[in-house]
Amino acid sequence: MSVVERKQRIEADHPQLSIQRQCNLIGLPRSSYYRESHAGQESTENLEIMRLIDEEYTEHPFYGSRQMRNYLRRKGYNINRKRVQRLMRKMGLQSVAPKPSTSKSHPEHKVYPYLLRGIDVSYANHVWCSDLTYIRLTGGFVYLTAVMDWHSRYVLSWEISVFMDSDFCVSALERALRCHGTPDIFNTDQGSQYTSSDFTGTLKDHDIKISMDGKGRAMDNIFIERLWRSVKYEEIYLKEYRSVDELRKALKKYFHFYNYHRPHQSFDGQTPAEVYFGQQEMRLAA
Numbered sequence: 001m002s003v004v005e006r007k008q009r010i011e012a013d014h015p016q017l018s019i020q021r022q023c024n025l026i027g028l029p030r031s032s033y034y035r036e037s038h039a040g041q042e043s044t045e046n047l048e049i050m051r052l053i054d055e056e057y058t059e060h061p062f063y064g065s066r067q068m069r070n071y072l073r074r075k076g077y078n079i080n081r082k083r084v085q086r087l088m089r090k091m092g093l094q095s096v097a098p099k100p101s102t103s104k105s106h107p108e109h110k111v112y113p114y115l116l117r118g119i120d121v122s123y124a125n126h127v128w129c130s131d132l133t134y135i136r137l138t139g140g141f142v143y144l145t146a147v148m149d150w151h152s153r154y155v156l157s158w159e160i161s162v163f164m165d166s167d168f169c170v171s172a173l174e175r176a177l178r179c180h181g182t183p184d185i186f187n188t189d190q191g192s193q194y195t196s197s198d199f200t201g202t203l204k205d206h207d208i209k210i211s212m213d214g215k216g217r218a219m220d221n222i223f224i225e226r227l228w229r230s231v232k233y234e235e236i237y238l239k240e241y242r243s244v245d246e247l248r249k250a251l252k253k254y255f256h257f258y259n260y261h262r263p264h265q266s267f268d269g270q271t272p273a274e275v276y277f278g279q280q281e282m283r284l285a286a
Contacts, residue, residue, distance in 0.1 A: 068088065092134055130224070149180075187221060195212070
């Protein structure tokens with residue numbers, strides 16, 4: 001069976017089998033499935049609208065579908081709210097303004113309480129956090145997830161996927177654990193990627209306390225939201241990426257710059273790496 005034929009057998013929305021598991025069963029490397037040819041299957045106009053939505057949402061994250069529709073109409077697009085809602089869902093975007101039922105968690109997945117209220121996160125590996133965001137390409141789009149140390153803002157790991165599923169989130173988590181040990185607490189939103197048994201199970205296997213943002217409280221994970229803003233304004237919006245591979249190389253370079261060369265105002269000009277590894281050395285020496 002050819003690679004193309006095996007790709008066609010993958011069901012992205014299979015109710016029981018993850019994409020990773022389906023790839024294993026039919027002998028298809030996961031990387032072969034996640035090729036740039038699958039990166040975003042939308043019309044040229046929709047991709048342009050998604051680009052505008054992404055830029056406006058990054059600037060005004062309190063915009064919901066109604067305000068985004070009005071913004072696009074002022075830009076000259078004859079667009080209805082239903083279409084805006086579909087595209088924003090596909091991009092994983094929702095207004096940060098509190099309102100009922102904003103969570104996109106799976107109805108059968110357990111949601112954990114928010115553990116960070118009132119806590120002084122004052123050392124590295126006390127709290128890690130994770131989130132995902134939409135990234136545009138010239139002819140499509142992908143999703144980016146990252147795992148970040150809450151205190152130092154050091155980016156511990158990151159992954160790209162053409163699907164907004166739990167597999168690449170778990171992969172980023174496992175890489176962070178392999179390279180940097182374990183945190184006391186791990187915080188995410190209530191998205192289905194993070195409430196999945198694969199993700200929460202990995203945290204439980206490492207005896208990590210699970211914390212999740214409250215409904216309608218996207219700013220509970222404020223530091224990684226700020227990371228996305230930095231990534232987009234300092235890298236993504238300045239360039240056009242023709243392929244997933246080109247984007248991956250650019251992000252690898254950017255995250256190295258962010259971790260090791262970008263001074264952080266909150267740390268009196270120190271970089272995230274200086275704060276993260278400096279505290280690790282002090283704790284080992286104590």
